[in-house]
Amino acid sequence: MIAPDLLRRLRNDLPMPATIAALGRAGPPSKVSEGYFRFLCPHCGEMRATVNPRNNLAHCFCCKKNLNNIDLLMTLGHDFCSAVVLLERWLKQYQARQAKAKSREPPG
Ligand SMILES: [Zn+2]
Numbered sequence: 001m002i003a004p005d006l007l008r009r010l011r012n013d014l015p016m017p018a019t020i021a022a023l024g025r026a027g028p029p030s031k032v033s034e035g036y037f038r039f040l041c042p043h044c045g046e047m048r049a050t051v052n053p054r055n056n057l058a059h060c061f062c063c064k065k066n067l068n069n070i071d072l073l074m075t076l077g078h079d080f081c082s083a084v085v086l087l088e089r090w091l092k093q094y095q096a097r098q099a100k101a102k103s104r105e106p107p108g
Pocket of ligand 1: 045049
């Protein structure tokens with residue numbers, strides 16, 4: 001049984017660009033254009049899946065499908081449980097990096 005709060009955090013608190021960076025070569029090709037992070041849509045194969053930073057959801061402007069972190073991993077062949085395990089690990093790493101970057105900022 002996976003806690004609903006964990007699923008919410010995996011969808012919202014780990015930015016999709018961080019997920020795609022963590023996937024490395026296993027992940028879809030991506031680029032930043034016009035200030036938006038875009039990646040190759042796993043449904044239609046067009047470079048039109050665009051991450052909305054407000055809700056951390058990718059929307060493909062070609063086939064109109066939406067993807068969150070969990071959906072993305074499942075399109076890459078993970079089952080639901082292994083997607084959750086991976087994302088939870090990456091979320092922890094991401095938050096550790098954020099905390100470290102913050103501690104390096106000058107006081108005040
Ligand atoms: Zn698409």
